[in-house]
Amino acid sequence: MASEWVVAKKCLYLHLPLALTSGGSFLYMEQYIVSARKYRPSTFASVVGQQALTGTLKNAIATDRLAHAYLFCGSRGVGKTSCARIFAKTINCTARTPQGEACNQCDSCRQFNENRSMNIIELDAASNNGVDDIRQLVDQVMVPPSVGRYRVFIIDEVHMLSQSAFNAFLKTLEEPPSYVVFILATTEKHKIIPTILSRCQIYDFNRISIADMVKHMQAVAANEGIETEPAALNVIARKADGAMRDALSIFDQVAASSRGKITYQATIENLNVLDQSYYNRLVDAFVAQDVATSLLIYKEIREKGFDSQFFINGLGLYLRDLMVAANPATLTLLEATDDVRQQMAERAAKLHPTFLYKAMSLCNDADFNFRQASNKQFLIELTLIKLCQLLSPSPDESGSDEGQMRPLESFTTSSPAPHPIDIPAPQPAPAAAPTKAPTPAAPAAVHAPVQPVAPPPAATAYSLGGLSLRSRGASAAKAPTEPSPAAPAPVELHRSKPYSDADVERAWGTVRRSFPAEPMLTGIIEAAVPARKDGDSFELAVGTPMQADIVGKQLATINRTLRNLLENDSVELTVAVCEGEIPPAFWTDAQVLDHIVANHPAVGQLINKYKLRLD
Ligand SMILES: [Zn+2]
Structure with a gap:
């Protein structure tokens, strides 16, 4: 206490403004009381x-x-x-x-x-x-x-x-x-x-919600004659993490440096918070599969002095917020004011949940591995590249059909397919895993086995022209090839790059690996190759109407993948059921399996449930 007095006297003597001593008990000049x-x-x-x-x-x-x-x-x-x-x-x-x-x-x-x-x-x-x-x-x-x-x-x-x-x-x-x-x-x-x-x-006692904190700070600001931007108060409230006292302390801190007006910009600078617009721009880059932009944004963030782990954590949380904002039922989990919730919900509506789950998971992995990584910048950059590739037509574990990866899809590279396993150990399927019953086969399919379509060995080159000679039935099942009308179509220029048969073959290889969660579909498209009909039209010959049906459900995705890989938007693949009878002795493994599944739908359910596939 004695030393406090000494300091106080000294200050008085020197006419220095002494606002508050360490004990807070001695006040000099204008009395200032912290808002809390x-x-x-x-x-x-x-x-x-x-x-x-x-x-x-x-x-x-x-x-x-x-x-x-x-x-x-x-x-x-x-x-x-x-x-x-x-x-x-x-x-x-x-x-x-x-x-x-x-x-x-x-x-x-x-x-x-x-x-x-x-x-x-x-x-x-x-x-x-x-x-x-x-x-x-x-x-x-x-x-x-x-x-x-x-x-x-x-x-x-x-x-x-x-x-x-x-x-x-x-x-x-x-x-x-x-x-x-x-x-x-x-x-x-x-x-x-x-x-x-x-x-x-x-x-x-509850944690105090962001909305309540913002409201209270607005009242305090009005009383103090301080102008505020809602976004700024939102940042302060988030930083306070449920504690009103902390929120008001931060409010004072920002108010002290911003001369009567608390702006969003001043607040994020003062609190060293990363501007949310960076995250917005990054998500745009992921959607556009724009690796270059995402890496440049990361560079900008680093140059501003933000720690990489802090950044990737923030990105993960932002994606999480988008995920909960996507669903009106979970919107309440988003701690924000109503305006911010609305904005986030609008942004989230343009994104598919699967994309968000996977993106969150990638951020989480990066955070988890951050400490061990010897080159942390590389780890983050790699994560950003993976995030940019998420919207390629990669496996969709949920088994949901296409059209849901809505407006964002286009394609750059495929993700590797998991190795097929012969007999997976019996394991309980996750309760939430949707089991997809196979489409009941048309009776004709059982009795009218068709010309075998030998799966070409991966290493063997095959001629597309050679396969176009097979006879095809009139019952060609043609699935809709356009995305569902609910999905706003991305604005794209019409691409028309020339391509060779070898290009088609490579592209088809990627398509085959694109549906590891759908073993039935994978089995069918592995056993068939697209045959060029004329120009950019291709036909995929399958054995049974049921097979045509299964392929038809994903035909839009397959077509989009092919077009993206070949950079040609005229490419059009249709599915046709082959006619002709051959003895079962000549059936391929896939056809034998189809025959069994057609007669015993339970086998099909089992295959889907445990994601079995022919190897
Ligand atoms: Zn009283």
Whole structure:
């Protein structure tokens, strides 16, 4: 204290502005009180974000059903101590308002408001956790109130009490004098021993929502004559992580440096938060499969001094926010104001959930591997490249049909297909995994086996022209080749690059690996090759109408893949069922399997369920 005075005198002597000493008790020049203190709630109604809980407390007071011990649990800065103080003031007030609040006029209220009430005793157990501290407190418990009805003992951070202090306290807690109310507060409820828990009425405080914090900060700003941008307050509220006190401290910090106007730009600079527009631009780049742009954005971010792990974590969280925003049912999980939720929902509507899941997973992997990576920049860049490739027509584990990867698809490279396994060990299928029953085969398919279509060995070159000689039935199953009308089509130029048969062959190889989650489909397209009919028209000959049906469901995706790989939008593949009878002895393995599946749909279900495939 002595040194404080020395500093103070020195400052006075030098005419230096001394706003606040370390103790906060000596104020000089214009009195400045931090917002968290200035706007500390003084009535139950002004407590932010705890309406249900304050309502219960008010009811208890109004009906005079007071417990002798309360336990307030919740993370820091959510209003536990404030509520305890309001509670203490209200139960001692002699003229409560009809709303059940303290009057702030009577003697008792004035004493509370001027911090000179003898009926409230606060003990910070974090620094006073010994037996002696508790004994002193117990001694005070014995003194009845001189004014008012109750003496309220608030023990903050009660979980910090030592074991012996707990024991010394237990008896008093169990049977305190009638004029005593204990309010224990803790951020770590699980550390409170059961003997204490069982003696208290427990109140769990909510984390304060972003929307509530923003609203409160707007009120504070209006009172202080500070202009604010909603986006800025949103950033502050997110940074505060559910704690109102932290939000107001950050608010003060930003307000101090922004001269009466809290802008989004000033806020993110002040708080060293990465501008969300970077994430927006990155997601656009992923959708456009624009590797170059995504790497350049990452470079920009690095040059701004942001840590790579911080960045990839932020990106993961942003994708998570988009994911929850995509579904009205989960929109409430997005902690933001309604405006921000709306914006995110609009952005998310353009993205397929599968893309978001996979993107989140990639970010998570990068975060997980970050520490071990010897070249961290490389790790992040590789992750960004993978993110850009997510929208290639790669395996869709959900088994959902095409058209759902809506407007984003186009193609650059394929992801590698998993190695086929002969007999997977029986394993329970995940409960959520959709099982897709095979389409019941038309009766004709059973009795009219067709000309075998030998799967060409991968290493053998094959001529497309040679296969076009087969006869085809009239029952050509032609599936819609355009994306579903619900999906806005991407605006693209018509591509017409020339291509050779070898190009088609390579492209077909990629198509074959594109559906590892659909073994039936993979089996069919592995056993067939597109035959050029004329110009850019190709036909895929399959054995049965059922096969045609299975291929038909993914035909749009297959066509798009081919067009992207060949960079030619005129390419058109159709499916046709071959006619002709050959003895079953000449059937390929795939045809034998088809025959079995056609006769025994349960086998088909099993194949789909365990994702079996012919090898
Ligand atoms: Zn009063």
